[in-house]
Amino acid sequence: MTTYLGYRAGDADTAWGGFFDPRMAPLPGHVLDALHHGPQADQTLLDLASAADLLDDGHHATETGYGRLGRGGFTVAVLTEMPGVTPQMWDWWFGWHGSDARRYKLWHPRAHVSARWADGGGDGHYVGRTSLVEEYLGSAYTKAAIRFVPPEQLGLAPHRRGDAVAVCARLGSSELPVDIGWLVHQVRPTAGGAEMRSRFWMGGAHIGVRHGNLLANSMIRPVAARQLPDPRDLMVHCAQEMNHLAAFLPALHARFG
Amino acid sequence: MTTYLGYRAGDADTAWGGFFDPRMAPLPGHVLDALHHGPQADQTLLDLASAADLLDDGHHATETGYGRLGRGGFTVAVLTEMPGVTPQMWDWWFGWHGSDARRYKLWHPRAHVSARWADGGGDGHYVGRTSLVEEYLGSAYTKAAIRFVPPEQLGLAPHRRGDAVAVCARLGSSELPVDIGWLVHQVRPTAGGAEMRSRFWMGGAHIGVRHGNLLANSMIRPVAARQLPDPRDLMVHCAQEMNHLAAFLPALHARFG
Numbered sequence: 369m370t371t372y373l374g375y376r377a378g379d380a381d382t383a384w385g386g387f388f389d390p391r392m393a394p395l396p397g398h399v400l401d402a403l404h405h406g407p408q409a410d411q412t413l414l415d416l417a418s419a420a421d422l423l424d425d426g427h428h429a430t431e432t433g434y435g436r437l438g439r440g441g442f443t444v445a446v447l448t449e450m451p452g453v454t455p456q457m458w459d460w461w462f463g464w465h466g467s468d469a470r471r472y473k474l475w476h477p478r479a480h481v482s483a484r485w486a487d488g489g490g491d492g493h494y495v496g497r498t499s500l501v502e503e504y505l506g507s508a509y510t511k512a513a514i515r516f517v518p519p520e521q522l523g524l525a526p527h528r529r530g531d532a533v534a535v536c537a538r539l540g541s542s543e544l545p546v547d548i549g550w551l552v553h554q555v556r557p558t559a560g561g562a563e564m565r566s567r568f569w570m571g572g573a574h575i576g577v578r579h580g581n582l583l584a585n586s587m588i589r590p591v592a593a594r595q596l597p598d599p600r601d602l603m604v605h606c607a608q609e610m611n612h613l614a615a616f617l618p619a620l621h622a623r624f625g
Numbered sequence: 626m627t628t629y630l631g632y633r634a635g636d637a638d639t640a641w642g643g644f645f646d647p648r649m650a651p652l653p654g655h656v657l658d659a660l661h662h663g664p665q666a667d668q669t670l671l672d673l674a675s676a677a678d679l680l681d682d683g684h685h686a687t688e689t690g691y692g693r694l695g696r697g698g699f700t701v702a703v704l705t706e707m708p709g710v711t712p713q714m715w716d717w718w719f720g721w722h723g724s725d726a727r728r729y730k731l732w733h734p735r736a737h738v739s740a741r742w743a744d745g746g747g748d749g750h751y752v753g754r755t756s757l758v759e760e761y762l763g764s765a766y767t768k769a770a771i772r773f774v775p776p777e778q779l780g781l782a783p784h785r786r787g788d789a790v791a792v793c794a795r796l797g798s799s800e801l802p803v804d805i806g807w808l809v810h811q812v813r814p815t816a817g818g819a820e821m822r823s824r825f826w827m828g829g830a831h832i833g834v835r836h837g838n839l840l841a842n843s844m845i846r847p848v849a850a851r852q853l854p855d856p857r858d859l860m861v862h863c864a865q866e867m868n869h870l871a872a873f874l875p876a877l878h879a880r881f882g
Contacts, residue, residue, distance in 0.1 A: 372668065373666055373668035373669065374668070374686070390686065394654075394658050394661075395658075395661050395662075399661075400661055403661055478665070478666060478669055478686070479666055504665075504666035504667075504668075506663050506664035506665075506692070507664035507665060507666065507667060507692040507693035507699075508664075508693075509666075509667075598663075598664075600663055601663055601664065604661070604662060604663055608662075
């Protein structure tokens, strides 16, 4: 199967094709602030072990920003404000987009190349499944396996809590049996819609060989560390895709949800 | 000959000296967007082999931005909107500025240090000639040989096409017989003036030893790659110099063109 960025002739001939828009809005001001700030003090950042703190009311010291963690890893946080969106729309989106590259491309038209489920199945749900994607992070082309896990696994039980939704995944390679990080997208209602609080924990102790052991992990970490994205590229990518999709997610969900 | 940045006592005592202005305008918003975006997916960027696509109507997926290309190289694109400017003014400028450092300094008063033609000649034309310049790219001081080539060499025949002008050059060192890249500045009329679409292809396969062979190229590439500018510095420099000069190019051309 040929993979390529963007839509080519015929790709828009689907019921949802009219939602493909290669023009992306500039980054929100708070993301620019975070880029200008540069790396943050780790004590302002959330540890994976404290992921459950995302269930608390209020906001964290760093809702958008990035910084190094111990042992060579880093974390990225992105806040996306989404008027008119509900958390349930995102829950639907994660179960809907991964079975067709033309859906996946709606999300980030300048970076998303292909998507399919490792189980070969269609849409409808995502927890417990692995999404195999090809995408750019900055200029780096990556072939990733995104294994969606029950939020309970990160202490965020349950999957839906009141009106909030938490999307959690182990991030790894689709070519090698190596995982390199974790992500959480916590989506909760606000007065005018919803806000997404994204967190990535990458590299360092978060690198692991699938079905491996401590020795394999210690050997693979230096190699896998070279495959990590630049934290700025990851922050920009996340902010771009979430803002881009949020602008038409209510309309998309109204038609296909 | 002493070289230095900026004008010193007496340097402005020329017919054009009144145009020297060390104050530079802030970067346009679309250049800031590109800096914030960071490296782009290579599939949104123009290959050197497709340079002739600049002759098409419309705009490319990336008119301002930068990203890595295969084999260690990178490309930079900059769009400069220039009210009141015509493409022919730029054609004149490229033949006029290179014979006197005091002219060259008008263009980027914070980065341009010296300029002379390798043939020792005066002004009037540039295609087929080599401009030897010293300038800063970011904090890096570079001594460059800019060998202007006929646009036909990059598939952009002819030099002037209708009202548009293409300025094309091989970029290299003035101290070593090594080239490190290519540039195109395509200038075409717009409703209110002209727009310049600059493209640089640097490093990787674009490094070559002048009058060398494949073996020399493969040996010199790793060394030459360390001399490459940061793509962000190159993008900023280009946007600054083109916007700066464009603000007074019509007046300069009216007096000296």
